[in-house]
Amino acid sequence: MGVMSSYVVLARKWRPRRFEDLIGQEHTVQALRHALEQGRIPHAFLFTGIRGIGKTTLSRLLAMCLNCGTGVTANPCGACDSCRAIVRGEHPDVFEVDAASRTKVEQMRELLDGVAYTPSLSRYKIYILDEVHMLSASSFNALLKTLEEPPTHVKFIFATTEVRKILPTILSRCQRYDLRRLDRDGLARYLAHVLDVEQIAYDQEGLAAISHAADGSVRDALSLLDQAIAHGGGRVDYTHVSGLLGLTDxxxxxxxxxxxxxxxxxxxxxxxxxxxxxxxxxxxxxxxxxxxxxxxxxxxxxxxxxxxxxxxxxxxxxxxxxxxxxxxxxxxxxxxxxxxxxxxxxxxxxxxxxxxxxxxxHLRPVPPLKQLVESLQRQAGVEPGERQASPAVKKFDAPGVGQSEVAPTVHFAPKSAALEAPQAVQAPQVKRAKKQPTVLAPEPQPPVVPPDWPAVPPLQEEPTVVSPTPPATVESWEKLIEAARIKFPLLAQKMESHLSLLSYTGGSGPHDPPCMEVMIAHAFAGEPSKVHKNLMDLLVSLKLPNGVVHIRKSSDGTRPDTEAEKQKKAQDAYQNALTREVADDPLIQEIERRFEAKIIHVEPV
Ligand SMILES: [Zn+2]
CATH class of the missing domain: 1.20.272.10 (Zinc Finger, Delta Prime; domain 3)
Structure with a gap:
């Protein structure tokens, strides 16, 4: 049996002859039945829905209902002359017109000319216009004239896939029925029913593939089913269906x-x-x-x-x-x-x-963050929201860090190389009470650039004119640096980074001028004589011209740390303590495990 002959046989066999044979359109069928049984029959019906959903079938069924020899009925006999003529498509009073092929107004006028004459065989002259939205504007107008005052012996049945293209004046004169697209499961169940009755073997995956491809259209589904039967040698299975449909494995x-x-x-x-x-x-x-x-x-x-x-x-x-x-x-x-x-x-x-x-x-499964954090906290033995940070790490008071309360921020770097690219799934930042670790996981762009710390003031030209200032108290090298920062920022940086302090005395006031012994730590400091002059200029500007400055050069390379080096060491010690505390935190450890992450940087926020 060839594909086409098989198709014709099944399609004819399963074309609905009764309302109850229509699948998935129960609401439309019920409304139609009601209208027919109550005798409230409009001049025009409109069926809308996707192609292959059963609009034409329903139109013919309705024509049978209206013209059946047993009278207007919701259950046409299917045996009288009228019913049989409609099934054969040969009824002299039932006109099926594909509007898509007869869009011209002359064709519409020719068709509507016949409206005036009474039916020859049955009760009504029935005009079934398929794809009615394809009519031209003038054809619509011609149709509208007839619809405004139709003879009682005429009924129109319109069908369309695109109801939005139909003029409101036409719509308002029709009783409209929207046919529903069949869902995949419903369609697959229907196909299974057909095959059960036909006693043809099948597998569910094959039927699922067909109903998927048919996309809600019963006609397409039945057509594909017929082809699949022929293709599979009387059996419907996924292997043959996928071959037929060109599906992937x-x-x-x-x-x-x-x-x-x-x-x-x-x-x-x-x-x-x-x-x-x-x-x-x-x-x-x-x-x-x-x-x-x-x-x-x-x-x-x-x-x-x-x-x-x-x-x-x-x-x-x-x-x-x-x-x-x-x-x-x-x-x-x-x-x-x-x-x-x-x-x-x-x-x-x-x-x-x-x-x-x-x-x-790169999009990786990430469980909902709130849920994750709560489960992590439970695992760490802490009730969600009740967590307190340990005071193990003391606040580090560094210039440029203004916060009085310091809480660490943890940046995670994923272990997997595949994850190093920016993540599309980015967990939102979790903000909790102060002193709690702030978790950024996974961090979009590791590695993180270390913060500028200590803050470096913007470079400025040294002022050439020094305005008078009251005598200062500079009892320590640090205070002298702070005093220099205002008017001699470049010198302050030089003092901080390029000079080591050997000794410092005095500086409590004009009568106790400071006396300092300073060692050149880096060549960047410049010539000793220049350094001496710079420092003396500073003392003069501070109204301390009696101050004493000794400049030394290191003979064996050893020297005390500069201020900058001292700060760096203190900062490193703080950073290490912070990192240790974070790394020892069971909650953080659990996060590392779950996200396959490792800590690359901890910073205070
Ligand atoms: Zn009949």
Whole structure:
């Protein structure tokens, strides 16, 4: 039996002859029945819905109801002359017109000329206009005139896939029925019913693939089913259906999806290459991935009716399933969907697909953060929200750090090299009470640049004119540096970084001028005589011209630390203590474990 003859047989056999045979349109059928039984029959009906949903079938069925020899009925006999003529498409009073092929106004006028004459065989002259939205504006107007004052023996049945294109003046004169698109499960169940009755073997995956491809259209589904029966030698199974539809190997797509979710880049690319060798177009593979993502998301959100078809039970997905999250999947779907546009623009679609897959693989399953933090806290033996930081680390008072309360910020670096690129899933920063560690995980762009600390004032030219100031008290080298910072910022930096202090006395006032012994620590300080002059200028500007400055050069290379070096050491010690405290924190340790992260930097906030 050939494909076409098989199709004709099944399609004819399963064309609905009664309202109850229509599947998935119960609400429309009920309303129509009601109208027919009550005798409230409008001049014009309008059926809307996608192609292949049953608009034409319903139109013919309605024509039978209106013209049946047994009288106007919701249950036409199917045996009288009128009913049989309609089934054969030969009824002299029933006109089926494809509006798409007769859009011209002359054709419409010719058709409507016949409206005036009474029917020859049955009760009504019935005009079935398919794709009525295709009519030209003048044709619509001609039709409208007839609709305004139709003879009682005339009924119109309009059908359209695009109801928005129909003039409101036409719409207002029709009783409208919207036919629903069939969902995949409903369609698959219907196909299973047909095959059960026909006693044809099938598998669920094959039917699911057909109903998916039919996209809600019963006619397409039945047509595909007929072809699948012929293709599979009297049996409907996934292998033959996928061959027929040019589908990808679903198992392999699921495996690719799993690799993508787990960030197994090499396996993922190898699978993609396998599809390419198999002749699968990149866009087809991408569509299948989108489809799997959608199904997984749906299943995760609301579950599935049929456990046998659950993706969570799928061998390739079992392992990664517990780690999947709705937010991650939404993000993944968005990335893949946007990537489809890129694919169409790309000179090498296969290359674009690889780039897209690599990009998508960086989206890693991240459980909802609030939930994660709470579970971490419980594991660390702390009630959520009750945590207090230990006072082990004392505040470090450094110039440039104005905060009186110091809490550490932790930056994590992922261990996996695959994660070093910027993350599309970025956990929001968790802010809690002060002195709590602030967790940024995973950090978008490690490594983190160390903070500018201590703060360096902007470089300025030394002022040439020194305005008079009251005598200062500079009882220490540090205070002298602070005093210099205002008027001689460059000198202050030099004192801090390039000079080591050997001794310092006096400086309590004009009668106790300071006496200092300073060693050149770096060549950057300049000639000793120049340094001496600079420091003396400083003392003069501070109204302490009697101060004494001795400059030494190190003979054996040893010298005390400069102020900058002392600060650096103190800062390092503080940083180490801070890092130790954070690293020892059980909560932080748990975060490191869960995110496969390591601490690269701790800084106070
Ligand atoms: Zn009949």
């Amino acid at each position: 679903r198992q392999a797509v699921v495996a690719l999806f799993a690799d993508l979710c787990r960030g197994r880049l090499l396996e993922m690319l190898e699978r993609a290459a396998y599809f390419h060798r198999d002749g699968v177009e990149p866009v087809v593979l991408l569509n299948d991935l989108l489809d799997i993502t959608h199904q997984v998301t749906r299943e995760l959100a609301v579950g599935v009716g049929d456990a046998a078809q659950a993706l969570s039970e799928h061998e390739g997905l079992k392992e990664v399933w517990p780690k999947l999250g709705l937010e991650h999947l939404q993000m993944l779907y968005q990335v893949l969907l946007r990537g489809r546009e890129d694919l169409q623009m790309a000179r090498l679609p296969r290359q674009a697909l690889e780039m897209l897959l690599l990009r998508a693989a």
